Amino acid sequence: xxxxxxxxxxxxxxxxxxxxxxxxxxxxxxxxxxxxxxxxxxxxxxxxxxxxxxxxxxxxxxxxxxxxxxxxxxxxxxxxxxxxxxxxxxxxxxxxxxxxxxxxxxxxxxxxxxxxxxxxxxxxxxxxxxxxxxxxxxxxxxxxxxxxxxxxxxxxxxxxxxxxxxxxxxxxxxxxxxxxxxxxxxxxxxxxxxxxxxxxxxxxxxxxxxxxxxxxxxxxxxxxxxxxxxxxxxxxxxxxxxxxxxxxxxxxxxxxxxxxxxxxxxxxxxxxxxxxxxxxxxxxxxxxxxxxxxxxxxxxxxxxxxxxxxxxxxxxxxxxxxxxxxxxxxxxxxxxxxxxxxxxxxxxxxxxxxxxxxxxxxxxxxxxxxxxxxxxxxxxxxxxxxxxxxxxxxxxxxxxxxxxxxxxxxxxxxxxxxxxxxxxxxxxxxxxxxxxxxxxxxxxxxxxxxxxxxxxx
Numbered sequence: 030x031x032x033x034x035x036x037x038x039x040x041x042x043x044x045x046x047x048x049x050x051x052x053x054x055x056x057x058x059x060x061x062x063x064x065x066x067x068x069x070x071x072x073x074x075x076x077x078x079x080x081x082x083x084x085x086x087x088x089x090x091x092x093x094x095x096x097x098x099x100x101x102x103x104x105x106x107x108x109x110x111x112x113x114x115x116x117x118x119x120x121x122x123x124x125x126x127x128x129x130x131x132x133x134x135x136x137x138x139x140x141x142x143x144x145x146x147x148x149x150x151x152x153x154x155x156x157x158x159x160x161x162x163x164x165x166x167x168x169x170x171x172x173x174x175x176x177x178x179x180x181x182x183x184x185x186x187x188x189x190x191x192x193x194x195x196x197x198x199x200x201x202x203x204x205x206x207x208x209x210x211x212x213x214x215x216x217x218x219x220x221x222x223x224x225x226x227x228x229x230x231x232x233x234x235x236x237x238x239x240x241x242x243x244x245x246x247x248x249x250x251x252x253x254x255x256x257x258x259x260x261x262x263x264x265x266x267x268x269x270x271x272x273x274x275x276x277x278x279x280x281x282x283x284x285x286x287x288x289x290x291x292x293x294x295x296x297x298x299x300x301x302x303x304x305x306x307x308x309x310x311x312x313x314x315x316x317x318x319x320x321x322x323x324x325x326x327x328x329x330x331x332x333x334x335x336x337x338x339x340x341x342x343x344x345x346x347x348x349x350x351x352x353x354x355x356x357x358x359x360x361x362x363x364x365x366x367x368x369x370x371x372x373x374x375x376x377x378x379x380x381x382x383x384x385x386x387x388x389x390x391x392x393x394x395x396x397x398x399x400x401x402x403x404x405x406x407x408x409x410x411x412x413x414x415x416x417x418x419x420x421x422x423x424x425x426x427x428x429x430x431x432x433x434x435x436x437x438x439x440x441x442x443x444x445x446x447x448x449x450x451x452x453x454x455x456x457x458x459x460x461x462x463x464x465x466x467x468x469x470x471x472x473x474x475x476x477x478x479x480x481x482x483x484x485x486x
Contacts, residue, residue: 032064032151033483036140036166037159040069041081044373045304046235046400047159047184053238055084057476066151068143070136089143090136101136103129108161111195112185113308113395122194137165145173153177155483158206160184167205178486182210182233185397186418189219196223208482212398213419231482234422235398236475239467241376242407245384253378254369256329256385257295296327297449300386300410302379302401303334303393305352310392310415315358315368316438321445322367328449330364333382335373383408388448388455394435396420406466411458413444423470429462 035055039048055065064085071077071088079086107117107128121128140163144156157180158166167179181203191199200223203209210231211217221227251257299321303309311332318330335352352370359368374382383389389405391414398419405412406423412430414420426432431444448455468474 030062030064031154031483032066033058033155033157034066034068034144034147034151034153035157035159036068036144036163038070038162040067040086042075046398049237049400050184050235051159052082052084053236053241053472054475054479056082056238057472058479059083061476061480064151066147066153068140068147087143087147090139097132097135100129100132104133105129105162109185109308111191112161112187114186114188114190115308115395122198134165137163137169140166141169141173144170145175148175148177155180155486157182161199164199164202167202171205178207179205180208180210180482180486181206183216183220184212184235186395187211187216187219187223189222191219191223200224207486210482213422231478233475233478233482234419234470235400235403236470236472237400237403237407238472239407242380242383242404245377245380245382245408247381247385250378250381250385251295251298253381254331254371256298256331256369295385296329297325297387298382298385299328299330299445300382300389300405301330301332301334301392302382302389302404303332303391305334305355307351308394308396310394310435311355312358313392313394313415313436313438313441314390315355315362315364317442317445318364318368319362320439320442321449322364324446325449326367328367330368331382331386332368332370333372333374333379383410386410387452388413388445390441390445391415391420392435392441393417393420399423403466403470406459406462406470409459409463411448411455411462413441413448423466425461425465429458429465 035051037047037051039045041048041052051067055067058065065083066085066087068087068089070090075088077088104125107121110117148156155178156170156175159182161183164181167181170179187199200220203220203225206229208229208231209220209225210233211220212233212235214232217230217232220230301311301314303311305311314330321328356370359365383405386405389401389410389412391399391402391412393399393415394417396415396418399414402412402414402420402423406429412424414424414430414432415435416432417435421432424430424432431447433440433444
């Protein structure tokens, strides 16, 4: 039996793009005859070792120094910023020791200890490191004379516009790996342009397990978060608005307006599922909502998500209070009746939310890939996303949804209104999107791509 070791900062029970990616991939590889191990950071809420869906999960650095974790977070946040097009101080790399670089390496050294001990026991056939948090591990593993193939996947944007000194920093570490995986051809070309050997680069677009994203109980979601008509007294108490809203819902469901409006489940839901992070562009969607409400005063915008695992291990000044600022923006715009923040939801509620949604929005300012887009498409929902990163590779503009310029809330509002005013078009876009997602972004394709690479090794 072949044994593979994955390494990532986050894993189940913490949700997110990389966590879900590895969970879906790991479960499928087990069915292909692999034994799968995952090495990841621990938090006070997690076990040191457990088996999750057949994956052996090993967590390290339990109870580590908060100073180490915090300083690691400073350097990590600078990497995130520069990769997402946000300016950082020009001396971060030249004076890296002042910006947490030593602690960034320290955490990699702790991961190295865990992997080395496990490898002595398990004798892995492949070690596969994920994302920038553990980028230095390739060279560290080689220095320890670990001879199995070592693969690396870069999950955030890698653009030609990156500052040259940062490109050099990343590529120097990437050269220590046998192969490096990027999620789009745009990132591949940028890496080659930066000096990474094309022969050691593979493009594998991310994926989700369609079996997890094709069913849900829309009524249960509406009732839980009071998104049915009973939860909106303003509509119930205003007959004309109520009749217009109910007629619209009936039209969406049956393609025709009734002679007498029946009582339907609830208003249209504009659904946004994303980590609560300024880079995700939540404020852009909030800016679009007033324009939507002028025509559809009963529409609801629902934000699902909380912080990443980073919030559990790092006290981050850059992200602290972000949700509170968004809620204050909603209050200032007098949108509290129409904008709902659910926080984190479990998998069942997430599926139910997708099922209940009319359209899904991914308004990121910058995005590595954006798997929420794929998840929505699996549910047959039209998606409106910003024209960045992998989003523009998933959405076929005008066919499976719409693209808009990042930060342009008026443009986003016009796309939302186009779908709300033409629900049959929205349903057709959702149908085409599902066909595309099943063909291009299902885990079956992703597993084949990985197996092809592993066979090469």
